[in-house]
Amino acid sequence: MKLTEKQQLVLDELRKIGRKNAHLYRDSQSYLHQKDCEKLAxxxxxxxxxxxxxxxxxxxxxxxxxxxxxxxxxxxxxxxxVIREESYPDYQRARYWWPVGLAAELYAEVQTENRGTP
Structure with missing residues (x-):
């Protein structure tokens, strides 16, 4: 699918944010990291x-x-x-966005990393 340069930049940045958030608690808060892994699954x-x-x-x-x-x-x-978070449509606040397919990619990545950890 053909994207404009700006669309590609925005999509790439959103993927970076999702990747960072998936790994955010890995070394500091293992419980929160595990909850994020469950979301990815x-x-x-x-x-x-x-x-x-x-x-x-x-x-x-x-x-x-x-x-x-x-x-x-x-x-x-x-x-x-991309998909938009729509769980509370009447609540006026910023909405989250997520790249389609990133969860499966990150889950495989996180599982590989977790298998390599003693």
Whole structure:
């Protein structure tokens, strides 16, 4: 699928955020890391809330405005490349975004790392 340069940058940054969040507690809070691994095993929908990225977070990292990132997220969502956290539709707050397919990729990665740990 063809993406614009900005779409690819936003998607790549969102993947970096998801990867960082999946590994966040690995060495410091093993219980929280295990909970994140359980989310990864359940798939993308389970990972969006709490492990995904925000529009303002991606925008800050890339030096782009949050509204601009939001429009890119919406375009990527229409293409089936990202999903938006929708668990509390009446609650007015920033929504998390997550790249489709990243949970399976990270779960395999984390499982390999955990097998290599004594």
């Amino acid at each position: 359940l798939g993308d929908q389970a990972c969006v809330f709490g492990m995904g990225g925000f529009t303002f977070q991606v925008g800050h990292r890339l030096g782009v405005s949050a509204p601009s990132v939001l429009s890119i997220f919406k375009a990527l969502q229409r293409k089936g490349l």
